[in-house]
Every structure is written in structure tokens, then in C-alpha cells.
Amino acid sequence: MPKVGMEPIRRQQLIKATMAAIDEVGLADATVMRIARHAGVSAGIISHYFGGKDGLLEATMRQILSDLGEAVTARRRALATNAPEAHLAAIIDGNFDRSQVTGPVAKTWLAFWASSMHQPQLQRLQQVNDRRLYANLCHQLRRLLPREEARDAARALAAMIDGLWLRGALTPEGLDTDRARRLAREYLDQLLHAHGVVTTPTAPHPVSTES
Amino acid sequence: MPKVGMEPIRRQQLIKATMAAIDEVGLADATVMRIARHAGVSAGIISHYFGGKDGLLEATMRQILSDLGEAVTARRRALATNAPEAHLAAIIDGNFDRSQVTGPVAKTWLAFWASSMHQPQLQRLQQVNDRRLYANLCHQLRRLLPREEARDAARALAAMIDGLWLRGALTPEGLDTDRARRLAREYLDQLLHAHGVVTTPTAPHPVSTES
DNA sequence: ATTTTTTTATTGAACGTTCAATCAATAAAA
DNA sequence: TTTTATTGATTGAACGTTCAATAAAAAAAT
Numbered sequence: 064m065p066k067v068g069m070e071p072i073r074r075q076q077l078i079k080a081t082m083a084a085i086d087e088v089g090l091a092d093a094t095v096m097r098i099a100r101h102a103g104v105s106a107g108i109i110s111h112y113f114g115g116k117d118g119l120l121e122a123t124m125r126q127i128l129s130d131l132g133e134a135v136t137a138r139r140r141a142l143a144t145n146a147p148e149a150h151l152a153a154i155i156d157g158n159f160d161r162s163q164v165t166g167p168v169a170k171t172w173l174a175f176w177a178s179s180m181h182q183p184q185l186q187r188l189q190q191v192n193d194r195r196l197y198a199n200l201c202h203q204l205r206r207l208l209p210r211e212e213a214r215d216a217a218r219a220l221a222a223m224i225d226g227l228w229l230r231g232a233l234t235p236e237g238l239d240t241d242r243a244r245r246l247a248r249e250y251l252d253q254l255l256h257a258h259g260v261v262t263t264p265t266a267p268h269p270v271s272t273e274s
Numbered sequence: 275m276p277k278v279g280m281e282p283i284r285r286q287q288l289i290k291a292t293m294a295a296i297d298e299v300g301l302a303d304a305t306v307m308r309i310a311r312h313a314g315v316s317a318g319i320i321s322h323y324f325g326g327k328d329g330l331l332e333a334t335m336r337q338i339l340s341d342l343g344e345a346v347t348a349r350r351r352a353l354a355t356n357a358p359e360a361h362l363a364a365i366i367d368g369n370f371d372r373s374q375v376t377g378p379v380a381k382t383w384l385a386f387w388a389s390s391m392h393q394p395q396l397q398r399l400q401q402v403n404d405r406r407l408y409a410n411l412c413h414q415l416r417r418l419l420p421r422e423e424a425r426d427a428a429r430a431l432a433a434m435i436d437g438l439w440l441r442g443a444l445t446p447e448g449l450d451t452d453r454a455r456r457l458a459r460e461y462l463d464q465l466l467h468a469h470g471v472v473t474t475p476t477a478p479h480p481v482s483t484e485s
Numbered sequence: 486a487t488t489t490t491t492t493t494a495t496t497g498a499a500c501g502t503t504c505a506a507t508c509a510a511t512a513a514a515a
Numbered sequence: 516t517t518t519t520a521t522t523g524a525t526t527g528a529a530c531g532t533t534c535a536a537t538a539a540a541a542a543a544a545t
Contacts, residue, residue, distance in 0.1 A: 066514065069520065089392030091302060095505060105522050110506060170391055177388030180381055180444065181300030189444065219438075219457045223430065226437025233391065233400065246430045253464045277540065280494065306531060316496050321532060 073112055074122070076102045081123045086167035090174040121184055124175045127168060128192050134160035135199070147206040148255070151220075154199055155247045158224050159240050169232040197221050207260045216254050223250055284323055285333070287313045292334045297378035301385040332395055335386045338379060339403050345371035346410070358417040359466070362431075365410055366458045369435050370451050380443040408432050418471050427465050434461055 080102035084093040095116050099106045113119040135157030142149050162168065179185035201217035208216060224247055231238020291312035295304040306327050310317040324330040346368030353360050373379065390396035412428035419427060435458055442449020 067519065073520090089389065091389065092392070094503085106505080107507080107522065108520085111521080116505065173388055173391065176440075176444070177384055178300065178302065180384065181303070193441070193444070215457060215460075218453075219434065219461060222437030222441055222457070223434045224437070225440055226433030226435070227430075229387075229436055229440060230404070230433055233387070233404070242426075242429075246426060246433070249426075250430060250461070253468045256468065257464045278493065284494090305529085317531080318496065318533080319494085322495080327531065 070112065073102075073104070073108065076104070077109060077112065077119060078123045078126050081119055082127075082167040082171045085171045085174055090171075090178060117184070120175075121188075123171065124185055124188055127163075127172055127175070128188060130168075131158070131160070131163050131192070132195070134158075134163060147203040148251075150203045151200065151251055152248060154196075154203070155220075155224065155251065156244055158196070158228070159238075159244050159247075161240065164228070164231060164238045164240055164243075166237070169228075169238065173229065173232045193221075196224070207255060208258050212258055216258075220247070220251065220254070223247055281323065284313075284315070284319065287315070288320060288323065288330060289334045289337050292330055293338075293378040293382045296382045296385050301382075301389060328395070331386075332399075334382065335396055335399055338374075338383055338386070339399060341379075342369070342371070342374055342403070343406070345369075345374060358414040359462075361414045362411065362462055363459060365407075365414070366431075366435065366462065367455060369407070369439070370449075370455050370458075372451065375439070375442060375449045375451055375454075377448070380439075380449065384440065384443045404432075407435070418466060419469050423469055427469075431458070431462065431465070434458055 077098065080098050081093065083101045084098045087093075088097065095106045095109050098119070099109060109116060109119055113122060135154055138153040138157045138160075139150055142153055163172070175185055176189060179189040197217055200220050201213055204213040204216050204220075207213070227243040227247060228238065231243060288309065291309050292304065294312045295309045298304075299308065306317045306320050309330070310320060320327060320330055324333060346365055349364040349368045349371075350361055353364055374383070386396055387400060390400040408428055411431050412424055415424040415427050415431075418424070438454040438458060439449065442454060
């Protein structure tokens with residue numbers, strides 16, 4: 064069925080199939096044959112479009128990271144106000160975006176997270192993302208708190224986001240998105256309150272189901 | 275070199291070698307030959323003592339979990355007071371016990387965490403541990419807060435502990451134990467304060483380097 | 486004490502399996 | 516007819532497991 068211009072279609076197909084395979088049997092058992100079967104193509108095509116299995120895995124991780132980044136920036140751009148509290152809430156909400164926390168994506172993300180410990184290629188990607196979350200949080204908190212307090216708050220908030228995320232990915236029931244968002248936001252409120260910041264009541268956000 | 279009574283010695287040797295191998299090259303590349311080389315024995319011995327590679331991996335995870343559990347209960351037993359705040363602090367400190375967060379153990383723990391998503395055997399172990407942490411926190415918080423508040427607080431605190439732990443395992447510099455303990459404790463204080471609990475100034479703990 | 490026998494621990498080559506990568510053959514579109 | 520996309524059998528490497536052979540210690544016998 065060879066038509067011209069198949070490349071972008073196949074790449075997307077195979078990346079999606081990779082997540083499906085990892086969701087199904089885990090990274091260790093996600094063989095090229097299984098991935099190819101999910102995409103409805105043959106195994107050889109993977110080397111053709113990605114140069115090999117490693118290339119496909121890296122492309123998949125890149126996709127997840129860029130989706131996550133866009134989910135955050137999209138919410139921040141949609142803000143009416145420029146208040147730091149609003150930006151922080153948007154960062155929290157973006158990290159618990161539906162597209163990121165449901166089944167396949169979450170499990171794939173966690174699998175890459177673990178394997179990035181020993182794969183320099185993936186480690187670089189993961190660190191860029193980690194630092195971005197920390198830097199975003201830190202920059203907004205800096206508008207409300209002194210430097211050291213802002214840094215510690217960013218570290219703690221980043222840890223809480225990742226922790227909720229991680230625990231959600233591991234429980235059989237999956238992550239309760241609304242609860243995770245609520246807990247992270249309540250923590251933020253406590254954090255600011257403890258440092259004497261007068262919290263403007265959190266404005267309701269477009270996609271949020273939270274009051 | 276066969277002496278009698280080698281079994282407990284070899285088992286311990288191989289479990290330690292497993293962590294060393296995973297620390298070195300990750301779970302995916304921790305082959306039986308590499309593990310055996312770390313222990314200074316031949317590959318065949320693994321099947322002899324553990325019935326196969328899977329048996330060794332499960333035994334290694336069990337070891338890590340029981341060490342973690344003992345680190346927590348030891349600190350709680352050593353408490354002079356019975357105040358819930360003291361127990362909570364002990365739970366936090368125990369989870370950041372030195373033996374748990376240094377190099378090999380931390381990376382092995384994270385590797386198992388990820389692979390437990392698709393290995394029922396490991397998943398059971400991991401869930402027992404997760405629930406224990408949550409239940410311990412919840413039980414102590416219940417002495418200070420109403421039921422639902424206690425549950426949410428336990429969820430959030432557990433997430434923060436795991437998140438700090440996880441981020442520590444992934445950064446090249448490793449986890450800053452003292453900082454992690456401090457952040458988790460500060461969060462606990464904020465949490466209780468926000469719910470109107472009068473925080474008795476945190477008693478200095480034996481192993482803690484924190485004022 | 487010394488030698489022989491038995492028991493126990495350990496080795497490592499061989500085996501069967503699985504996987505990723507390759508590439509000549511093929512088939513559809515241009 | 517040419518170009519482009521795709522296939523799938525084949526190849527070679529790597530892995531976990533097995534098991535007959537071996538070697539050392541312990542026990543028994545001299």
C-alpha cells in the first residue's frame with residue numbers, strides 16, 4: 064500500500080504503538096515485533112524510519128515531553144491575570160493534564176523515567192524536563208517569597224507533583240486527577256500562607272473541575 | 275571451596291551483588307553473568323539458590339522492603355514520647371534513612387518500582403509497602419485531624435516523601451538527605467498548622483542533624 | 486594420625502530461545 | 516516504467532537455564 068508522504072503518518076503511528084505496547088507489557092517486553100503489530104505494520108519498518116529500536120524509544124520520550132510542555136504553556140497563555148498564584152496553579156494543572164496521566168502515557172513516562180538512570184540519551188531529556196518544572200515554579204515563587212524560601216518551596220512542590228503522579232501511575236485504579244490537583248493546590252496555599260503571603264482566592268480555571 | 279552452611283552467606287552475597295549490578299548498568303542489563311561476577315561466583319549458582327533469576331530479583335526486593343520497614347519501626351520504638359507529631363517525624367526520618375537512599379539501594383528500589391507495573395509478583399510487594407506508609411501516616415494524623423482531612427494529609431505527605439525520594443534517585447548528585455527531611459518536616463508543620471493544630475516545637479531526634 | 490568414603494558446594498560448557506537488525510524481493514502508486 | 520514504501524525470512528549475538536563433572540570439606544574407617 065505504498066503511497067508517497069507516508070513518513071509523518073508512520074512515525075506517529077509507531078510512537079503511539081510504542082506507548083500502547085509499553086502500557087500492555089512494560090518496556091522490557093515491548094519488542095519491535097509487538098510494537099509493529101500494534102501499528103499494523105511489519106517489524107522492519109521501525110529500523111527504516113527510526114534507524115533502530117533505540118531511535119523509536121527516544122522519539123517516543125521526546126513526544127511525551129513536548130506534549131507535557133505544551134500542556135503547561137497552553138494553560139499559562141490562557142490566563143487572564145498575570146498573578147504568580149495563577150501561573151503556579153496553571154503549572155500544577157498542566158502537569159495533571161488529562162492527556163498526560165491516562166493509562167499508556169503515564170506508564171510509558173514512568174518506564175522512561177526509570178531507564179533514564181542508565182541511558183545517557185534519555186537522561187539528558189529527563190533532566191531538561193525536571194529542570195524546566197523546577198525553574199518555572201521557582202521563577203513564579205520568587206515573585207512572592209525571598210530567594211531561599213522560593214527555592215525550597217519549588218523543590219517541595221515539584222516533589223509533591225512528581226510524587227502524586229508516580230503514585231497514581233502505580234495504583235491499579237490509576238490517578239485521581241481531580242484529587243491530585245486539589246492536594247497540590249492546597250499545598251501551595253499552605254505554603255504561601257505559612258510565609259505570610261496573602262492568598263487571593265484561587266480563580267477558577269477553564270479546564271479545572273475544582274471549585 | 276565448599277564448606278557447609280554456605281547458603282545464607284551466598285544468598286546475602288548475591289542479593290548485594292544484584293544491587294551493585296543494577297546500580298552499575300540498570301535492571302535491563304543486569305544479566306546473571308554480571309551479577310555472578312560481582313559476587314565472585316559462577317552464573318549457575320543463582321539458579322541453585324534462588325531457582326532462577328526471577329527468584330533472585332524478588333528476594334532482592336524483599337530485602338530492600340524489609341530494611342526500609344525496620345528503619346522506620348526502629349525509630350518509632352526509640353521515641354521517648356508518644357505524641358503523634360513525634361511518630362510522624364520518625365516515619366519521615368525512617369524513610370530517608372541513610373541505608374535506604376545511598377546509591378545502589380535507591381537505584382535498585384526505583385528500578386523495581388517501575389517494573390512492578392507489569393510484574394504481578396513485584397506489584398504485590400510494592401503495594402504492601404505503599405499501603406503501609408499510607409496507613410502509618412493516616413493512623414497518626416487521625417489523632418490530630420478529622421477523618422477526611424487526615425486521609426488527604428496522609429496522601430499528600432506520602433506523595434511528598436516518594437517525590438523527594440524519586441527526584442533524589444534521578445539527580446546525578448544523589449539525594450540531599452538532610453534537605454529532604456527538612457522539607458518533609460516543614461510540610462508536616464504547615465499541614466498541621468493549617469488545620470489549627472497547635473504544633474509542639476519538634477523535638478530533636480537522635481539521628482537527625484536538623485535543629 | 487592417616488586414609489578412605491561420603492556429602493556438599495560449585496563450575497562452566499552446551500542448549501534452546503528470543504531478539505534486533507538486515508536486505509533482497511515485492512507490490513502499489515506515480 | 517520508475518519510484519517509493521513495505522515485507523518477512525534470515526542472521527548473528529546474547530541470554531537464562533541445565534547438568535554432568537569436579538573439587539573441597541566433613542565424616543567414617545583404618
